[in-house]
Amino acid sequence: MSAEVRELVRTYLPEFPIQYCKSLVTDTTQFMSIDYGHVIELGDVHYMVYKNEAERRFGLEDPKYWVKRCHELETGKRKILKLEFFETFPVQVGKFRVECYRSPDKESRILDIVRGDSRFMQGITIKDAAGRNVRVLEIVNGRRLDLTVDRIDVEHDVYFREHLPGLLRRYLEAVRAIGMLHRHGERHGDIRRDHLYVEHGTGNLCWIDFDYTFHSYEHPFGLDLFGLGNILVFLVGKANITVQSLEGMGLAERLEGRLSSDDLSIVIPNRIVNLRKIYPYVPEALNRVLMHFSNSAEVFYTTTDELLADLEPCVEALESEYGRKPE
Structure with a gap:
């Protein structure tokens, strides 16, 4: 146990169990070894590490050992520290193969661009004693969009009339936010x-x-646009509807022989994009927007402005028919 850490904890976090105090960390290179009870020093500020963050997908937790949930000792605020980590992997989008990679410096650039813009998480970059890039992030006071939609416990037709117009109105602003990044020559990268x-x-x-x-x-912002399309399909469907899930929804028999590969996502092969075949009350104009992200698409959106130009009239039509309700 570090005497320096013990003194910091006694001063700023006296309720922390002193037996769990570990050492003071000034070089975050070996992030796998930094865990509960370590204190990371960045400049004149100290961060008590509580746990590694994790991505929760498909019912499983995938630990992100380079992302630490912390207590900023001097202020008492909760913060997230993202430590320097690199990886590269390919993504196949239809016939296009895209090389993706993790760039801490790129995230730092975006944090500078979006400072004060509530449409994005906020944070600053500080170099540790070894010159490593550490992003100190504010915790967003909210809930993931998918979990929010999952908690709307109504049938799809009620959701479509009473909840979707408000959600799509807010989604339009999220698309505009990504467009702002693109105008700065940046991409979100993992929409x-x-x-x-x-x-x-x-x-x-x-x-x-x-x-x-x-x-x-060939398509400099293409992966971001496809990510926006995936979210849009999810919102309209109130779920990701796949060929496999049709039986559980009681729709397999009704749709037998009516679906083809043209109705499926170009990005995720088993996901149904042609939602009008499942829910006939989805307007044709809105469904045409969705079909830009299907295997049958001959023209893809290449800018957020193109997507907004098609989608905004659809949202206005829904609001006109069902009323504009706060969501």
Whole structure:
């Protein structure tokens, strides 16, 4: 146990069990060895580590050992520290192969661009004693978009009339936020429904996690656009509806022989994009927007402005028919 850590804890966090205090960390290179009870020193500020963050997908937790949930000792605030970590992997989108990689410096650039913009998570970058990039992030006071939608316990037709118009109105602003990044020459890089939070109190949407980026010279913002499409399909369907899930929904018999590969996502092969075949009350204009992300699409959206130009009239039509309700 470090005497320096013990003294810091006694001063700033006296309720912390002293027996769990570990050493003071100034070089975060070996992030796998930094865990509960360590204190990370960045400049003149100290962060008590509580746990590693984890991504929760498909009912499983995937630990992110380079992301630490912390207590900022001098202020008492909760913070997230993202430590320097690199990885590279390919993504196949239809016939396009995209090289993705993690870039801490790119996330730092975006944090600078979006400072003060509530549509994005907020944070600063501090170098540790070894010159490693550490992003000190504010915790978003909200809930993931997908979990928020899951908690709307009504049938799809009621959801479509009473909840979807408000959600789509907020989604439009989230798309505009990504467009702002693109105008700065940056990409979000990892657009998913669990990287978009619904802020408590306001209901506004807030993007998190900007450290992925990708090389795609033919479609420089394509992966972001496909990510936006995946979220849109999820919102309209109130779920990700797959060929396999139709039976559980009681729709397999009705749709037998009516679905083809043209109705499926170009990104996720078993996901149904042609939602009008499942829910006939989905307007044709809105369904045409969804079909830009299907295997049958001959033209893809290449900018957020193109997506907004098609989608905004659809949202206005829903609001006109069902009323504009706060969500």
